[in-house]
Amino acid sequence: MADDIKKIHDRETKWQQRWKDAGVFTPKNDGSKKPFYMLAEFPFPSGKGLTGGHMLIYSGGDVMARFRRMQGYDVLYPMGFDSLGISAEAFATKIGKHPSVVVKDLVQKFTKSMIEMGWSIDLKSQVATSDPEYIKWTQWMFIQFFKAGLAYKSMLPMNWCPHCRTTLTNEELEDGKCNRCHGQVEIREKMQWNLAITKYAQRLLDDLKFVDYPERVKRDQINWIGKSTGADVDFMVGEDKMTVYTTRPDTIFGVTFCAIAPEHKLLAKWLDEGKITNADEVRNYIKESAAKSEFDRTDVTKEKTGVKLGGIMAKNPYTGDEIPVFVADYVLVNYAHGTIMAVPAHDERDWDFAKKFGIKIIPVISGGEPDKVWEGDGEHINSGFMDGMNKVDAISAAIKYGEERGFACPKTRFRMSDWGFSRQMYWGEPIPLVYCEKCGWVPVPESELPLMQPYMEEYQPTEDGESPLARATDWVNTTCPCCGGAARRETDTMPQWAGSSWYYMRYLDPRNDKEFCSREQMEKWMPVDHYNGGNEHNTRHLIYSRFWHKALYDLGFVNTVEPYKKRTTNGLLMGADGKKMSKSAGNGFQVDEKVAEIGADAARTTVLSLGPWDTNVNWSEGALAGVQRFLKRVENMADNLTDEPMAAEQERLVHQLIADMTERLENMRFNTAISAMMEFINAFSGKMPRHAYEVLVQMLNPFAPHMTEEIWEKLGHKEMLVFQPWPTYDAAKLVKADMTIVVSVNGKRAADFQIGVNATNEELTEMAKAVAARKLEGAEIVKTIIVPNKLVNFVIKK
């Protein structure tokens, strides 16, 4: 065995060297072949090295890249590193080295593993988001967005983890706690940069029709964007106008109270003006909700709380009714107006609240059960001009009525909010802006890009949550590019999502120092033909990068509306125990270890054989054993070939294999593709015809490229297998001479028989009757159903 693995390693190194020498993975880019851009989400370097999960996704991507290459495309399969951000910084802190040094080491280490896996990556296109030349263009793009009015600063709550001393986005929270240390998170308010992604919300929705994404991905995006339509309605509270947003203006006659968020400005105003008679109680409630964590506030399983505002009544503009107003923390201050009109009869949350506080409930839609909330549609009642209408008609009637009288207007809203773009972290792109008392926020001149972080030995965040860059006073204090006066640099850095929003274009022109990517390269390669990644990126990364691309498009910097033509998603590679791979569980592995143990070909093939591409699969030593046996058998067959002409059935098997493999790879069904090859060799006993064998070797090449190259060379071929054209099949040759026809009686299988493929229906029926005679005895055949090439079914009556 030790000899075997040494032989495998030598062979793999040999071919990796040959591929490198011949530069076969760098696209020709000369127009002689049609380009195909195969993209896999790039890794972020961390101390763990390439893991089992990487092995799965990049092997899958590589099979596709190699498949397309053999199909005659000029393939680009690039790889880079998402090397800014928390994972690199955390690892650097852990081992006590500077992130810039750590990233260099990790890139080398990762690249070595990638080569050892035999992935057909174009190393010439490699980029890392932390490269100064890369940061330059990320910052340049930010400046373009800033100039276009897409970047602005506002007060934003930030989640602050006191233990990790870092800010966290809501997405980085798990159950309301820090996803790294699982400690309690505090909320702090800070002026932070935003990108106006909501301006693109409608287009991000609409343009989904142009892209080939799985339904699930589209659904996730649609939900994330969260479009709703309805109306703003003005309720008067004394002299003050309190606007509420509702998707159900048709239920306005059923409004029996309003509620306002504890942080709402109007509430503070009423308190200041002394209008609230139970001010102490209300103040107390506001204080209590402020003390609650975001997670507790939004925990739907908890009972709703609130306090009625004494002395405050709101007037329903449709009915003139005076209704009570509550402060309640289930109303979110940052959505719509931070106020709601409540219709307990037809909204479950309002129902619960009304029941708890003994508020009146007025049904305005018929169809519900007594003493139960009714959220369905029905004829409107108790609703004045809307009586008798259904939901859809009543909604437009209500809006029209309110609009004519000036207290309502139609409104579309999105749940998605603008992209919080500030991080208080050292290892990110500094936001390239300078603040000048006279000129305001001014971009750093483009000639000064990249604006790098100053080298800091102590780059960890501080306890106050300020960006570490704020401590580099020499760096912070600068002059205004506009007026030359004293100015201060922005000390926040960009989120990790920034660099990953446009990396697919830098791969196309990685060393260009005039542009982030030449127009010529974009025209050739964009949009990305096939982008594979994880489901965890269905919303954030995929939406951010779609937005980024569209913004660049509007500014005239890119040539396509969408960055990715087709998206596929993969499942996760789990440990043999079915649990997520982790150090603590001891069920994971690193790529370099696995390659040392079993070699790249076996690793690649095994990991893709475990199950369907888009579901989670478990690593299995058993599957590995099966694959190793299979590969060994294929290799040994090379010594046992015949040049005798193939029998008709053998020829059919060859065509069938090509047909199956082509179809399965096209759909990334790697597990059944591997089965097809196993079945194929099982179908040959004794010597295998040379042609059949060569086809098999070609089909296996994307999975086990080293072994198959070796065999190919041994078979006497001078050209490398990488560029051999993918074999084609003749549909006419797929037809068997004989077919198996199943005979069933009343749908139950009774017998089967072989017959020539050209048999007529009459012949089939006769034969079927003969074969199933025993079952048909004494019965009347009511009906005969013939499914071509498959079965004959007799419906009988006894």
Added chain:
RNA sequence: GCGGAUAUGGCGAAACUGGUAGACGCGCAGCACUAAGGAUGCUGUGGAUAAAAUCCUUGGGGGUUCGAAUCCCCCUAUCCGCACCA
């Protein structure tokens, strides 16, 4: 709570538009070759029966159909999203 997905042998899984359920692989059993094998090859392997014949079998229950793993309805379990968005 809402939304989605999944449920098939001892295990991982196949089964295209309803048409031989369990391909392929693991495991297991037997045989062969061996001094020996955790190597290799061959054979068998959903369950019930000693076997043929037969019957049962795709989480559970109903239905549609000549025929259902597949379509429809109702449950149950697991996993994954979203989480009071008015």
